[in-house]
Amino acid sequence: MDYLKDLSAIAEFIKGSRRILITSHIKIDGDGLGSELSLKRALVSLGKEVKVINDCKVPSNLSFLLNNDSEVEIFDEERSSDFILNCDLIIVLDVALLYRLGKIETLFKNSRAKKVCIDHHLEGEEAFEIKVAKVDASSTGEIVYDLLKIMNFDFDKDTATPLYASIIIDSGNLSYERCVKETYIIVSKLVEKGVDPYQVHINLHWCKTLNQLKLEEKVISNLKIDGEITYSYITSKDSLKLRLDPLEFPDIVHIPLSLKCSEIALLFVENGGKEIKVSARSKGKVKICKLAKEFGGGGHSLAAGFVVEGDLQSAIEVVLKMAKQFLKEEGSSNLSQNH
Numbered sequence: 001m002d003y004l005k006d007l008s009a010i011a012e013f014i015k016g017s018r019r020i021l022i023t024s025h026i027k028i029d030g031d032g033l034g035s036e037l038s039l040k041r042a043l044v045s046l047g048k049e050v051k052v053i054n055d056c057k058v059p060s061n062l063s064f065l066l067n068n069d070s071e072v073e074i075f076d077e078e079r080s081s082d083f084i085l086n087c088d089l090i091i092v093l094d095v096a097l098l099y100r101l102g103k104i105e106t107l108f109k110n111s112r113a114k115k116v117c118i119d120h121h122l123e124g125e126e127a128f129e130i131k132v133a134k135v136d137a138s139s140t141g142e143i144v145y146d147l148l149k150i151m152n153f154d155f156d157k158d159t160a161t162p163l164y165a166s167i168i169i170d171s172g173n174l175s176y177e178r179c180v181k182e183t184y185i186i187v188s189k190l191v192e193k194g195v196d197p198y199q200v201h202i203n204l205h206w207c208k209t210l211n212q213l214k215l216e217e218k219v220i221s222n223l224k225i226d227g228e229i230t231y232s233y234i235t236s237k238d239s240l241k242l243r244l245d246p247l248e249f250p251d252i253v254h255i256p257l258s259l260k261c262s263e264i265a266l267l268f269v270e271n272g273g274k275e276i277k278v279s280a281r282s283k284g285k286v287k288i289c290k291l292a293k294e295f296g297g298g299g300h301s302l303a304a305g306f307v308v309e310g311d312l313q314s315a316i317e318v319v320l321k322m323a324k325q326f327l328k329e330e331g332s333s334n335l336s337q338n339h
């Protein structure tokens, strides 16, 4: 499908809609939230009735993006159902797999609304009238920027800042592989509209709590090196003790990745009792989403995630075994040509 044509078609849907729902994936991240907020503010300024409803609350480290607590609604059956079922248009951002809508999935399926999706992941379902899945985009934020440009939207600080944050977060501060010339141009346009990059940087990186640092300390002290694979883990006990949900801090997997010897970094997070969430990163030698796929997960070539049933020790064993084999098989082909 044609990228710009699809975006124009979405723009037409927006024009023809009065009540619009914007939503994103479970465990909302900076790209999902930034895209939602910017799009919501833009569409509200165009006179639309817009709600952002998510499966879960905004993580504390991203709350600086909110103008007020009511900007994003946490799904509540009683309060949210009517709007989801009866709005004119549903825009799903940063995900195209319906189960990742969490508690919103069933209502999404039953809604009478037109449904569109803006995403940059490989995995996705054909559950939308229009789906833009630009897998070479640095972020969903970048695609939302293109959409609003097509609509001749004039950004201000309020609409530019969340999009800037989306792009910065998903592109690893403008450094990952899908970050290209166009990404820098978009970012410079957003800065022109009043974004304060230093303020965003402080909010993103220098607003940690002491317990967050203690969580990082745990990741460092549990760190193991196995050739080019580096990994660490966080137990439920540690999370409880620190009163933190490690999944709110996706960057901690960069601690094992930051070792010079690391080609693959894995972070195992005990989630309650029965499952282990695994964050996986590659420095470039292998496409880590392929490994994630083996376990039913997904993501991008350098960043992916999946869930393993069972206890921590057996999850580490089975994933490590597969990762070693995977590195052996895939590690020799040169990924750089696929960037």
Ligand SMILES: [Mn+2]
Binding pocket: 031, 032, 094, 120, 139, 140, 170
């Ligand atoms: Mn994203």
